[in-house]
Every structure is written in C-alpha cells, then in structure tokens.
Amino acid sequence: MTPIRMLRTALAAASAMMLLAGTAQAADGMDVASAKTIYSQGAKADYLAGYHMKKKVADCSTCHPNDKVTDSQSEIDKKCATCHGSYESLGKKDMAAGQKISAHAGHLSIDSCTTCHGGHEASFAYCNNCHIFDMPMKFGRQKIAYTPVDLSIYRDAMPNRTEKADFVVVGAGGAGIAAAIEASRKGLKTIVLEKMPIIGGSSLLSTGGMNVAGSKQQKAAGINDTPEMFTQDTLKVGKGTNDKVLVNVLTEQSNSALEWFEALGGKLDLDPGVYGGCQAPRMHYTKSGGIGRYMIKEMKPALEKSGADVRVNSQVVRLERDKNGAVTGVLVKGKNTGLYRISAPTVLLATGSYANNGKLVSKYHPEFFGMVTSAQPGSHGDGIYLGQDVGAKVTHLERVQVHPNIASGTSLMITLAMRTNGGILVNNKGQRFYNDNAPRNELGAAMLKQPAQKVWLIYDDAVVAKRPKVHQGYVRLGVVTEGDTPEALAKKLGLPAEEFAKTMKRYAGFVKAKNDADFGRKELPEPLNQGKIYAIDVVPAIGGTLGGLRTDARTHVLDNNGKKIPGLLAAGEVVGEWHGDDRYGGNAVAGNIVFGRIAAQEAAAAVGK
Numbered sequence: 377m378t379p380i381r382m383l384r385t386a387l388a389a390a391s392a393m394m395l396l397a398g399t400a401q402a403a404d405g406m407d408v409a410s411a412k413t414i415y416s417q418g419a420k421a422d423y424l425a426g427y428h429m430k431k432k433v434a435d436c437s438t439c440h441p442n443d444k445v446t447d448s449q450s451e452i453d454k455k456c457a458t459c460h461g462s463y464e465s466l467g468k469k470d471m472a473a474g475q476k477i478s479a480h481a482g483h484l485s486i487d488s489c490t491t492c493h494g495g496h497e498a499s500f501a502y503c504n505n506c507h508i509f510d511m512p513m514k515f516g517r518q519k520i521a522y523t524p525v526d527l528s529i530y531r532d533a534m535p536n537r538t539e540k541a542d543f544v545v546v547g548a549g550g551a552g553i554a555a556a557i558e559a560s561r562k563g564l565k566t567i568v569l570e571k572m573p574i575i576g577g578s579s580l581l582s583t584g585g586m587n588v589a590g591s592k593q594q595k596a597a598g599i600n601d602t603p604e605m606f607t608q609d610t611l612k613v614g615k616g617t618n619d620k621v622l623v624n625v626l627t628e629q630s631n632s633a634l635e636w637f638e639a640l641g642g643k644l645d646l647d648p649g650v651y652g653g654c655q656a657p658r659m660h661y662t663k664s665g666g667i668g669r670y671m672i673k674e675m676k677p678a679l680e681k682s683g684a685d686v687r688v689n690s691q692v693v694r695l696e697r698d699k700n701g702a703v704t705g706v707l708v709k710g711k712n713t714g715l716y717r718i719s720a721p722t723v724l725l726a727t728g729s730y731a732n733n734g735k736l737v738s739k740y741h742p743e744f745f746g747m748v749t750s751a752q753p754g755s756h757g758d759g760i761y762l763g764q765d766v767g768a769k770v771t772h773l774e775r776v777q778v779h780p781n782i783a784s785g786t787s788l789m790i791t792l793a794m795r796t797n798g799g800i801l802v803n804n805k806g807q808r809f810y811n812d813n814a815p816r817n818e819l820g821a822a823m824l825k826q827p828a829q830k831v832w833l834i835y836d837d838a839v840v841a842k843r844p845k846v847h848q849g850y851v852r853l854g855v856v857t858e859g860d861t862p863e864a865l866a867k868k869l870g871l872p873a874e875e876f877a878k879t880m881k882r883y884a885g886f887v888k889a890k891n892d893a894d895f896g897r898k899e900l901p902e903p904l905n906q907g908k909i910y911a912i913d914v915v916p917a918i919g920g921t922l923g924g925l926r927t928d929a930r931t932h933v934l935d936n937n938g939k940k941i942p943g944l945l946a947a948g949e950v951v952g953e954w955h956g957d958d959r960y961g962g963n964a965v966a967g968n969i970v971f972g973r974i975a976a977q978e979a980a981a982a983v984g985k
C-alpha cells in the first residue's frame with residue numbers, strides 16, 4: 377500500500393468508527409427525557425423547538441407525546457398539525473394570502489412538517505433540492521446536501537434490535553409502492569423502508585406518461601397496438617441490446633398494469649404523440665399534469681389502507697445473509713432509533729437510480745462531471761452496492777442517460793411530451809440541428825456539440841393545447857419565454873431573429889409536405905405557427921441510469937453465474953438491461969407496476985400465500 381492509500385484507509389476506518397459510535401449513541405437512547413437539559417439551553421435551544429419553549433407555547437412533551445422519537449417523526453408531525461393546521465390547509469392559507477408558490481402547496485405528496493422544519497436543527501425548504509425558490513424559513517439555512525454514503529462502513533456494524541417481517545421493500549418509489557400494496561393485500565406483513573423524509577422517489581417527478589399496448593383507451597381511439605409491436609419499438613430504441621425476456625414481460629403485462637392502477641381509482645388518457653420512430657401512440661397520461669405526482673397521490677391511500685408499515689428516514693445499509701448465501705433480511709439505519717435488523721424471507725431492492733451519485737457516474741463518464749441531474753436527491757445507487765455486496769451481477773453502469781431538456785439553472789426536466797407533440801429544438805444560431813424527436817441519448821449527444829451548448833425548446837399554442845397543465849406549470853416556475861411572432865421571441869432570447877424566423881418557416885413547410893428534408897424527423901404533428909410561440913432554455917442533464925442488477929423474468933436477482941440469489945428481488949430503475957442502450961420514454965413508469973407486482977407475487981409464494 378502506498379502511504380497515501382494507507383492514510384486514506386486509516387481515515388476511512390476512523391470516520392466509520394465515529395459514524396458507528398454516533399449511531400450507537402442514538403440507539404442507546406438519546407431519548408427525550410435524557411436530552412432535556414441539553415435541548416433546553418445553549419446552541420441546541422436556538423432552533424424552532426427552543427423558540428416554542430421560550431414563547432412557552434410548547435414543551436418537550438407537547439411535541440414528543442410518548443417520550444420517544446420515531447424515525448418517521450410522524451408523532452411530531454401530528455402535533456405540529458394539531459396547533460398549526462394540516463399541510464393542505466396551510467397551503468390553502470398561503471395561496472389565499474396571495475403567495476404564488478407555497479412550500480405548503482407542493483406536488484410531492486408531503487404531509488410531514490419535519491421534512492422541512494427542524495426542531496433542534498436548522499430548517500430547510502425541501503423544494504430547493506430541485507428548484508431555486510426564495511423560501512426563507514425561520515431558523516432555516518440554505519441547503520442540506522444529500523450526499524452518497526459509503527455503505528461499506530456498515531459491513532461489520534451491530535444492530536441494536538431485531539424485528540421480523542414477511543417482506544421487506546427497500547425504497548418507496550413507484551416500484552416499491554406497487555409491490556408493497558400488492559403484497560400487503562395478499563396478507564404479507566410488509567415493511568417499506570425509505571431513506572428520504574418523503575416517499576415517491578424519482579417516480580414523483582415523471583411528467584410524460586406510461587406506455588401501454590392494447591389499452592381500452594387505444595381501442596377507443598381506433599389505434600391498433602399489440603405487445604409485439606411494443607416489444608419491437610422498445611428494442612429499436614434500445615438498439616437491440618435489451619434483455620428480451622424482460623421486455624416481453626413488460627409489454628405483455630403493460631395493459632394489466634394500467635388496469636391495476638385504474639382499479640385503485642386512477643384514470644389515464646391516451647397522448648396522441650408518438651415517440652420518435654415508434655409504431656403507435658401508446659403513452660398514457662393525466663390531464664391533471666405530471667404522471668408521477670398523480671400516480672403516487674393515487675397510490676398513497678391504497679398503500680396506507682393495505683396495512684404496509686412505511687418508514688421514512690430509514691436507510692437500508694446492508695443486506696443480511698445466512699451461511700448459504702441466501703438473503704435473510706436487512707440492516708436499517710433509522711434517523712433517530714439507530715441501527716436495527718429486520719429478518720424476512722424476501723427482500724426487494726427498489727432503490728431507483730444512481731443519477732445523483734456524481735462519483736459513480738463520472739467514473740464511467742468523466743465528461744459528465746458536475747452535470748446536473750433531474751433525479752431526486754437520494755438517487756445514489758445504494759441498491760447497486762447492496763446487491764453487489766451479496767454477489768449480484770451488475771452490468772453496464774456506463775449506461776447513463778443524458779436528457780436534452782432540463783430547464784437551465786434548475787434540475788427541472790421538461791417533459792419529452794412537448795417534443796413528441798410537436799416541439800422542436802434550436803441552437804443559438806436560431807437553427808435546428810438534429811431530428812428533434814430522436815431518442816434522448818442521441819439528442820443529448822447532439823446537444824453537447826452545439827455552440828456554447830445553448831439550446832431552446834420551441835413550441836406553440838397548438839402543442840400547449842395538448843398538455844395545457846404541464847405548460848402552465850412551467851409558466852408558473854418562470855422558465856417559459858413567449859412571443860407573438862418568431863421575430864419577437866428571438867429578440868427576447870437574444871437569437872438572430874431573421875435566421876430563427878427562417879427556421880420556423882422552413883419547418884412549417886416540412887410539416888406541410890410531410891417530409892423533414894433537413895433531419896428526417898418522421899412525426900411532424902404541428903407546423904408551429906398557431907397562436908403564440910414559446911421557448912424554454914434547456915441544457916443537457918443526467919436524466920436517469922440504465923445499468924444495474926441483473927434479474928430474471930420473475931424479478932429474482934442473479935449472481936455472476938446467472939443463478940438466483942435466494943431471498944433477493946429487484947424492480948424498477950435499479951435493474952439493468954431492460955432498457956438496453958436507451959430507454960423508451962414512458963416504459964419506466966409501466967415497468968414499476970409490472971415488476972413491482974411480480975415481486976409481490978414471488979414474496980407471497982415464499983411464505984406460501
């Protein structure tokens with residue numbers, strides 16, 4: 377070992393010890409009673425809890441009714457709401473008071489006050505993990521960084537207690553939630569662990585829609601579509617490198633996934649846009665706005681009703697194994713209760729992507745170093761590590777998607793539906809530069825080659841008419857520039873007006889002639905000369921990741937010899953290969969439900985239910 381490496385190893389070991397010592401202390405009972413003196417005076421009293429105590433409106437036991445602080449902190453949230461009103465009612469109050477955007481009226485399915493308001497620590501508006509709102513909070517600070525934790529420090533850590541369950545779901549995004557609902561309904565004692573303070577993951581953010589072949593919506597619109605056609609298109613976008621077994625499962629079960637969702641009370645419509653080069657419109661969306669926020673909102677009551685035990689602020693840091701290599705449970709780091717073990721015959725990894733793990737991404741793509749991502753702040757790839765640590769096969773971590781359409785200066789992804797429904801991309805010369813409806817990886821790469829990497833998404837009122845809510849949301853966020861004519865818009869954007877107007881006219885001609893002579897775009901739904909014209913300054917960003925764990929058709933995680941690792945399942949974005957080289961937009965949301973449900977069926981089979 378070189379001296380530097382030795383030093384690094386020693387430092388890592390020391391910080392691991394400190395970390396473990398810290399958690400052990402919490403586990404040993406930094407309970408409310410023993411913290412009384414510390415928390416009533418000094419620096420610790422300078423936050424929101426101290427403020428309440430100084431004002432004599434609350435005491436320790438007011439906010440902590442049973443002298444215990446759970447990881448989810450839901451007992452505290454209930455108390456806040458008793459005095460101040462519910463999250464929803466606060467939001468209504470803020471809006472009634474004329475606030476344009478309120479932290480109490482977001483789209484994240486939050487009902488926990490302590491997601492943003494700290495008691496004995498600084499507060500932080502969670503919204504600003506992705507947006508840049510002016511949200512000064514009492515006792516607030518600017519930014520909490522959710523950085524990846526090196527989970528290897530927990531390899532030899534000891535739990536302070538053990539619980540039991542039939543099924544443990546790691547990660548409460550779309551895949552995890554679908555699995556948990558299904559499993560609990562089958563009578564399995566299901567525990568869902570989510571490391572962030574809220575559920576929903578990146579799934580909350582998906583905006584475009586869900587791909588389904590053979591839906592009643594398609595039939596009503598007279599569209600002929602089959603799982604076989606859906607498979608062909610998925611393989612085409614993925615350049616044939618997809619695991620065909622997984623693709624077939626997805627396409628064959630997509631319609632039953634939609635029906636399952638609709639049986640929960642959701643309702644989706646068919647989007648007329650066609651993803652570049654595909655054979656039929658098959659993206660199903662909601663008129664209410666983004667698909668992800670709608671799905672999570674609809675699934676949340678079903679999750680609660682199902683009886684699944686959902687714990688936020690609870691990170692799985694290790695998989696437990698028996699001597700034969702079978703997974704037997706998880707080690708959890710609870711925010712307030714320390715390290716504990718849950719034993720279960722089946723564990724599902726539904727931990728999402730590694731898009732927000734800059735270190736891992738730039739290991740494969742140094743050129744992406746420092747690039748923003750539109751994924752949720754906790755997308756660190758924990759599941760890849762957890763799986764690998766028990767011998768799972770991991771492939772193609774270099775498959776990182778660069779999306780062409782994140783609003784500049786934010787991590788807000790502008791949905792691809794604005795392009796499939798007619799929008800185009802122009803560079804700072806006011807010119808188109810590529811087939812604007814090409815698969816995203818191609819577009820992302822083309823965009824990186826533009827002068828100063830400056831690109832605008834352009835659309836008009838005819839496109840808006842197809843996705844009005846989504847457009848209105850972008851306007852609310854202040855990312856849209858509008859003009860009455862191309863010249864007027866170009867002036868506002870600082871583009872060469874004459875050239876831009878020429879581009880728009882030329883494009884309208886291509887639409888009329890049904891032939892894009894410049895870039896061969898096949899789907900030409902709109903001439904972009906209807907009503908107002910709009911622009912969003914977009915930059916490339918990491919949209920998601922495609923590499924990950926290998927699974928079979930029934931979500932079993934495979935080892936390097938292609939054998940099942942007993943007790944371990946995976947679903948969602950942590951799984952590799954199903955998208956191949958590039959993901960067909962709309963497949964992820966469908967796959968979450970398809971594979972989440974299969975995982976639940978496998979977990980049920982493991983306990984004979």
Ligand SMILES: Cc1cc2nc3c(=O)[nH]c(=O)nc-3n(C[C@H](O)[C@H](O)[C@H](O)COP(=O)(O)OP(=O)(O)OC[C@H]3O[C@@H](n4cnc5c(N)ncnc54)[C@H](O)[C@@H]3O)c2cc1C
Nearest residue numbers: 547549551577578579582584585692728948949962964965
């Ligand atoms: C802005 C945006 C728009 C998108 N639009 C679309 C679209 O229109 N259509 C489409 O099909 N796809 C879309 N996608 C992709 C799609 O949303 C994701 O691929 C998919 O939702 C991932 O679901 P998931 O359940 O696997 O992961 P997630 O929803 O990310 O959930 C994983 C959860 O696991 C948690 N977790 C991670 N590690 C741990 C741990 N160690 N312990 C406990 N919990 C852990 C995470 O915090 C997270 O909450 C979009 C993605 C983004 C970011």
